[in-house]
Amino acid sequence: MPLHPIHSTSPMIVVANRLPFIISKDPENGKLIRKQCAGGLVTAVAPVVVETGGLWVGWPGVHLEDGIVEIPESDPEDKSPTAGLKSSQVVPVDLHKQVFDDYYNGCCNACFWPLFHSMPDRAVFQGDKWEAYKTVNQEFAALTVEAVRRLKKKSPNDVPLIWLHDYHLMLAANHIRAACELEGLEIKLAFFLHIPFPSWDIVRLFPWDDELLQGILGCDSIGFHIEDYCLNFIDCCKRRLGCRVDREYRLVEHNMRTVSVNHLPISIPYDRFVKLAESAPVVVKNRAKEQLLLGVDRLDYTKGLVHRIKAFERLLEKYPEHRNNVTFLQVAVPSRTDVKEYQELKEELDQLIGSVNGKFSTANWSPIRYIYGCVSQDQLAAFYRDASVCVVTPLRDGMNLVAKEFVACQTREPGVLLLSPFAGAGNSMHEALLVNPYETNEFAEILNRALTMPKDERELRMRQLRRREKHLDVNFWLRSFLKSVDCLADSNRSASRILPLVEDDFGHYLSDYVNESSRLALLLDYDGTLAPIAPHPDLAILPSETKKVLERLAGMPDVNIAIISGRSVENVQKMIGINGITYAGNHGFEIQHPDGTLFIHPVPHEYEVQLEVLKQKLLEMCQEGAWLEDKGIVITFHYREVPKPKQREIMEKVTTAFRESGLKLHHSHMAYEARPPVTWNKGRAAIHILRTLFGVDWSDRISTIFAGDDKTDEDAMRALQGMAVTFRVTAQTVRTAAMHRLPNTDAVLAMLRWIEKRLGSRSPLMNGQRSRTGSMSMGNGQLSRTNSISNSMCNGPIRKTSVTSPPMPIPGSPRSNSPTPGSPRTCGRHKIITNMVLSDDDYMNLLNKKNHSPPRSPTSIQTRSAF
Ligand code: ADQ
Numbered sequence: 098m099p100l101h102p103i104h105s106t107s108p109m110i111v112v113a114n115r116l117p118f119i120i121s122k123d124p125e126n127g128k129l130i131r132k133q134c135a136g137g138l139v140t141a142v143a144p145v146v147v148e149t150g151g152l153w154v155g156w157p158g159v160h161l162e163d164g165i166v167e168i169p170e171s172d173p174e175d176k177s178p179t180a181g182l183k184s185s186q187v188v189p190v191d192l193h194k195q196v197f198d199d200y201y202n203g204c205c206n207a208c209f210w211p212l213f214h215s216m217p218d219r220a221v222f223q224g225d226k227w228e229a230y231k232t233v234n235q236e237f238a239a240l241t242v243e244a245v246r247r248l249k250k251k252s253p254n255d256v257p258l259i260w261l262h263d264y265h266l267m268l269a270a271n272h273i274r275a276a277c278e279l280e281g282l283e284i285k286l287a288f289f290l291h292i293p294f295p296s297w298d299i300v301r302l303f304p305w306d307d308e309l310l311q312g313i314l315g316c317d318s319i320g321f322h323i324e325d326y327c328l329n330f331i332d333c334c335k336r337r338l339g340c341r342v343d344r345e346y347r348l349v350e351h352n353m354r355t356v357s358v359n360h361l362p363i364s365i366p367y368d369r370f371v372k373l374a375e376s377a378p379v380v381v382k383n384r385a386k387e388q389l390l391l392g393v394d395r396l397d398y399t400k401g402l403v404h405r406i407k408a409f410e411r412l413l414e415k416y417p418e419h420r421n422n423v424t425f426l427q428v429a430v431p432s433r434t435d436v437k438e439y440q441e442l443k444e445e446l447d448q449l450i451g452s453v454n455g456k457f458s459t460a461n462w463s464p465i466r467y468i469y470g471c472v473s474q475d476q477l478a479a480f481y482r483d484a485s486v487c488v489v490t491p492l493r494d495g496m497n498l499v500a501k502e503f504v505a506c507q508t509r510e511p512g513v514l515l516l517s518p519f520a521g522a523g524n525s526m527h528e529a530l531l532v533n534p535y536e537t538n539e540f541a542e543i544l545n546r547a548l549t550m551p552k553d554e555r556e557l558r559m560r561q562l563r564r565r566e567k568h569l570d571v572n573f574w575l576r577s578f579l580k581s582v583d584c585l586a587d588s589n590r591s592a593s594r595i596l597p598l599v600e601d602d603f604g605h606y607l608s609d610y611v612n613e614s615s616r617l618a619l620l621l622d623y624d625g626t627l628a629p630i631a632p633h634p635d636l637a638i639l640p641s642e643t644k645k646v647l648e649r650l651a652g653m654p655d656v657n658i659a660i661i662s663g664r665s666v667e668n669v670q671k672m673i674g675i676n677g678i679t680y681a682g683n684h685g686f687e688i689q690h691p692d693g694t695l696f697i698h699p700v701p702h703e704y705e706v707q708l709e710v711l712k713q714k715l716l717e718m719c720q721e722g723a724w725l726e727d728k729g730i731v732i733t734f735h736y737r738e739v740p741k742p743k744q745r746e747i748m749e750k751v752t753t754a755f756r757e758s759g760l761k762l763h764h765s766h767m768a769y770e771a772r773p774p775v776t777w778n779k780g781r782a783a784i785h786i787l788r789t790l791f792g793v794d795w796s797d798r799i800s801t802i803f804a805g806d807d808k809t810d811e812d813a814m815r816a817l818q819g820m821a822v823t824f825r826v827t828a829q830t831v832r833t834a835a836m837h838r839l840p841n842t843d844a845v846l847a848m849l850r851w852i853e854k855r856l857g858s859r860s861p862l863m864n865g866q867r868s869r870t871g872s873m874s875m876g877n878g879q880l881s882r883t884n885s886i887s888n889s890m891c892n893g894p895i896r897k898t899s900v901t902s903p904p905m906p907i908p909g910s911p912r913s914n915s916p917t918p919g920s921p922r923t924c925g926r927h928k929i930i931t932n933m934v935l936s937d938d939d940y941m942n943l944l945n946k947k948n949h950s951p952p953r954s955p956t957s958i959q960t961r962s963a964f
Pocket residue numbers: 136137291292363393394395428429430470471472473477494495496497498499502
């Protein structure tokens with residue numbers, strides 16, 4: 098138990114890959130027994146779980162053929178920190194052997210371990226292993242929710258604190274959160290990473306980085322060892338996910354929640370190590386003048402063992418006076434011994450040690466003593482106590498506890514700590530001699546310096562190191578963690594929240610891109626972007642304030658607004674009701690320009706026939722609140738209002754109807770949609786609109802902003818990548834190609850207001866007339882045709898048109914019947930252009946033009962407000 102017990106105000110559920118002890122079968126009677134494993138984490142955290150009546154969820158360390166029936170109670174003689182943990186407080190996660198192997202070895206060890214240690218060449222990215230990782234995380238999550246239910250049943254008023262540990266469980270949080278929200282179970286969710294969190298340059302190599310980051314963001318509070326890792330994480334959230342962040346207060350906004358990111362340097366049970374060192378018998382019998390260099394590591398390629406032995410070899414070459422007088426004792430714990438890479442590392446190390454020993458050994462002295470195995474805590478403490486120099490030189494390490502254990506055990510003649518700056522510990526243990534393990538010569542020099550350091554300097558350095566580690570021990574770490582999640586019994590902490598997004602905040606996103614002289618194209622989705630989502634499309638009303646700002650913007654010179662919606666063009670126009678802007682309906686299949694030009698993308702005749710059949714079938718299914726929205730060439734079947742228990746049945750029926758009619762089913766917000774089977778979407782429609790309005794070189798001259806909330810908007814975000822600033826309005830865990838995320842429609846309004854203010858000095862257009870549409874330099878014949886029919890037409894309200902497009906052949910169909918391209922048709926007061934589809938070459942050329950690039954996310958440190 099810690100000397101000063103730490104009280105948590107919440108019962109704690111620890112979720113880690115491993116249980117805090119190892120379960121194995123007693124070879125004599127076949128009964129399950131607990132074996133201790135006394136790491137720092139277990140020592141610090143297990144007492145809190147015991148004290149708060151919490152639970153520990155984890156894998157027991159063995160696959161038991163007949164499944165785990167019951168976790169054994171601890172031995173009455175057990176004095177370890179987990180002794181008080183009753184079997185009823187342990188939730189074992191029993192996983193299928195193959196799935197576990199894919200998750201643990203295939204994903205955690207073969208991918209995350211090297212990647213997070215900034216060794217991407219060693220990382221293996223495999224989709225099936227990632228799937229196994231997801232499955233196992235879900236399994237852990239399900240058992241954690243079960244644990245929450247158990248605690249809630251016992252004491253309904255408690256809010257359990259769930260603490261997820263390490264890179265094995267980066268996706269569990271959102272599953273836990275979703276299940277608990279559904280059942281109304283209040284919880285606190287925290288995560289701690291024991292390894293480094295690398296920079297964006299490394300994280301972006303992981304093919305599913307967005308899922309990973311959003312998985313971690315499922316927690317309320319995230320902990321890393323050092324500040325650098327916190328800033329790396331925040332940077333990734335900003336650059337990969339487009340989240341709002343506050344670097345100064347270490348906050349990230351995601352799904353309308355503020356997630357706090359804390360640097361919590363882990364440490365050791367300092368006093369326990371001091372006691373061990375004071376009582377441990379001498380195990381290394383040195384000669385009077387002999388000095389002991391010590392290395393203690395898991396045998397892992399991140400620990401820099403090969404580099405260390407090479408530096409020692411260089412020391413003996415350069416400073417022969419150390420021969421016969423200095424011994425290097427390397428203790429290496431076997432680790433991941435079934436993995437080829439680790440077997441190869443062991444072979445390399447064996448050979449290197451053999452070669453150095455062969456080169457320098459004498460009859461009475463060998464330069465390197467090598468223990469490949471675990472040593473007892475007593476023995477370890479004695480090594481630490483009696484070593485002259487401890488060499489802690491990982492190539493990369495989250496923290497490294499060995500450095501701290503050595504310092505704690507230095508109870509006699511003070512030694513020297515050599516520390517790599519690439520270990521988290523290098524960040525705070527300033528009095529250690531820092532050494533870059535990659536610089537063999539320099540390394541040898543520093544080894545020599547450590548071995549010859551005068552006593553007064555050693556004393557001074559060690560005293561400072563010990564003072565700090567005593568104060569910042571593992572209990573301090575635990576207290577800091579509990580404080581960061583507002584669960585420390587004897588302390589108050591006012592949680593920080595990211596300030597709500599306000600108008601001025603858009604300066605960070607847009608001020609480099611939009612200024613008073615910009616020609617601005619504003620491309621906006623309607624539902625969920627301008628108007629809040631409602632139970633029925635007719636109820637999704639444009640807020641009056643948004644309408645007013647849009648009207649004023651539409652009246653400004655050099656501002657063009659286009660609304661690109663999944664509604665029919667007539668309907669979206671009716672919902673918005675502003676003149677002088679472009680309306681694109683049916684995901685851009687119909688585009689109505691303010692000058693009256695109506696573009697309708699041609700659709701195959703077969704599609705129209707199939708659609709008619711499907712329509713009839715779907716109409717028959719319009720029961721129990723389901724209804725069909727007929728938008729012409731697109732139809733949408735809504736089932737939002739269908740009672741929950743009936744939804745699955747109706748979804749199956751609809752899916753069958755789509756399959757039978759041969760049409761592709763598109764899923765949107767609680768609805769299914771049939772769309773023409775042509776390569777046209779909001780992205781191509783957006784480019785089409787921009788090209789029509791501004792000419793083929795629009796991206797050189799126009800500042801373009803796109804905002805949308807839906808999956809269909811992603812097509813536009815992708816198409817406009819590098820040519821526009823894009824926003825995804827979402828409060829969900831979604832993958833997006835947008836540069837930034839906005840939480841809701843209010844944020845879109847704030848953006849419009851900011852733009853209005855920015856362009857405020859412009860005078861409004863007279864009579865809503867836009868002269869420039871016709872005066873653009875034209876890219877090709879098609880465009881000049883569009884623009885030649887511009888100003889004189891359709892200034893009044895636009896009439897509903899019932900235009901059917903000419904049949905377009907399905908490629909390969911015997912009914913192929915190409916329409917005559919090029920000639921605009923007239924229908925009422927509207928010109929209808931049917932051949933405005935960009936060729937793929939044109940389209941690619943356009944995408945490749947990036948001269949007029951929108952600004953990338955700023956990376957400078959921000960203060961108060963979040964970016
Ligand atoms: P590890 O990579 O395991 O931990 P480290 O922090 O050095 O690295 O901890 C190793 C532990 O193993 C120490 O407590 C040490 O005493 C013990 N140990 C090493 N060799 C031993 C031996 N031969 N016999 C017995 N015990 C031995 C991960 C991260 C680290 C981070 C910790 C804690 O990689 O960076 O410091 O988690 O968060």
